[in-house]
Amino acid sequence: MSALTELFREWIPQQRWFGGKGREWADVTEEGFFLDRGNPVLSVHRVHIEYTDGVRETYLVPLSWRDQQADELESAFVGAVASEGNETFAYDAMRDREATAPWLIHLAQGSSVGPMHFSPAGEGDIPEGLPGDIVSTEQSNTSLVYGQEAIFKLFRRLEPGLNPDVEVHGALRRADNPHIASLLGHVEIDDPSGAEPATVAMLQTFVPNASDGWRLATASVRDLYAEGDLHADEVGGDFAADSERLGAATASVHADMAEVLPTEAAAAEWFTTVSRQMSERLDAAIEVVPQLAEHADGLREVYAAVAGTEERVVRQRVHGDLHLGQVLRTATGWIILDFEGEPARPLASRRELDSPLRDVAGMLRSFDYAARHLLVEQPEDPQREYRAQEWAARNRAAFCAGYSHARGLDPCGDSPLLRALEADKAVYECVYEARNRPHWLMIPLQSLARLAGRD
Incomplete structure (x- = not known):
């Protein structure tokens, strides 16, 4: 093993972007090239990791x-490498402003x-020569x-194929959609095995002076809790108008x-497949979160209703991971970010056609999270619980109304598919919270009581 691969073996598991935490490495190799020989020198490395279960991943x-x-x-220090009696010091170049x-x-x-190819999306939009500051x-x-x-x-984990974030933003740029940040260019790297090039990075217009949707929504909830006797529509920080505009932007x-x-x-087979996959995910989730078992019968009924539904669905490309943290409010309206879908899913599955109701369900779940996150680890308070439910219901309805007015269809009507997608998302949230934030597990579990028809 080379000195550099040994450094990567020690350094990569500590990085936030590394998706293989807790897995045992069987082998690691790397291949690199120089991107710039200035001062400092800039090199780019593809690090191939093989785990003991046979899975392989590549990181940039x-x-x-x-x-x-x-x-x-x-x-940002990665380590020192000896060469011809001298030491050279390696740093994470994304944290080295001069690089x-x-x-x-x-x-x-x-x-x-x-092997790397840079593709600008237009003329004169790229601020050449500026240094970058890490987010x-x-x-x-x-x-x-x-x-x-x-x-x-920079997309850290590489997979062959065009990343959906680049593909969708490029298409929406051509459509001149006002609710995205324009794509300015992207970068690809050839696959050594001859597969499709992998997307390395993308450049977009920066949106200054914008407010994060999650922070705005949770500030509204704090305002509500600070007023002991007012309803959600009576508080100065009422978020419903923003939720309605966000629904219109999503539409x-x-x-x-x-x-x-x-x-x-969508053909009948698609509904059957979706129903089966949801049930399989529930079975796997119960192994991780035993508390889900009390909702299992109701959830299986919700999923079975999808297989028998006659609702008409046109499958299309969707965001795939829409929530309040993926949107920005500017002086002129909402901007939707990050069309890459759930990064943990294989790239090919993130590019599949799906129902736009998946995005609606994701945002509806996000309203529940915003309403209830301040109740975590707090003494039980029926009044606050009622107020949280009232805030969530008001903003869910406003989002749906905005979507309906903009697109001419009500996404939140009596749709078995939407209810199942919400429930499926909440099951996923239960697994995530059990593994990462056990004290937040109450949020999706309480939502599942409603979605499974138990309250």
């Missing part, structure tokens, strides 16, 4: 190299460097903000996606 790791240790980059300019320079020029909240990916002009997202994006990307009518 850009490194900056310095002859001397940089104390100001201590948090961030080459990405935009190559994009503006449409360069090809080694610290990223998890599965890593993003850099260049001034107030652009945001660059606009869905309509344009259906216009510029493939669609097809």
Whole structure:
């Protein structure tokens, strides 16, 4: 094993974007090339990890190299490598501000460097020459903000094929949709085995002075709880008008996606498959969260109703992971972000056609989370519980009304599919919370009591 692969073996498991935490490594190899030979030198590495269960993953790791240790980059330090009697010091290049300019320079020029290809989306939109500042909240990916002009997202885990975030944003740019941040370019890397190139990164217009949807919604809930005797529609921080506009923005994006990307009518077999997959996920989830068993019979009835439904569904491309944390409110309206779907799912499945109700269900679940998150680990308070339920119901209804008015159909009517998708999402949330935030498990469990028809 080389000195560099040994460094990766020690460093990668500690990174937030690494998806294989807790799994045992069988082998690790790497291949790299120089992207820029300035000061500092910038190299890019594909790190291939094989786990003991036979699964293989590839991660992208850009490194900056310095002859001397940089104390100001201590948090980005990867390790030292000896070469010809001297030590060279490697840093996470996404956290080394002096190593961030080459990405935009190559994009503006449409360069090809080694196996990597840079493709600008238009003319004159790329702020060439600016350094980038890291976005610290990223998890599965890593993003850099260049001034107030652009945001660059690096996809850490590589899979063959065009990332849905690039594909959908490119299509919606052509449709001139007002509810997205324009795609400015993307980067791909050739696959050494001859498979499709993998998407490495994308560049979008940065949205300055925008407010995160989750923070706005939860601020509204705090305002409600601070007023002991007012209803949700009487509080100064009422969020319903924003929820209605967000529903309209979601409908606009869905309509344009259906216009510029493939669609097809859902056949009976699709409903049967969706129903079966939901039941299988429930069975697996009960093994992790035994409390789900008390809702299992009701949930199976909800899922079975999907197999027998006669509702008409046109399958299309969807967001795939829509929630309040994926939207920004600006002075002119809502912007929807991150069309890559759930990063844990294989890329091919994230590009499959689906019902737009999946996105609606995700947002409805997010309203429940926003309403109840302040009740976590608090003494039981029936009045607050009632108020949380009232806030969630008001904003769910407002979102649906906005969607309905904008697209001419009510996504939240008597739809067995929507109810099942909500329940399926809540089951997924139960597993996630049990593994990561056990004190939040009460939120999806309480929602499942409603969705399974137990209250």
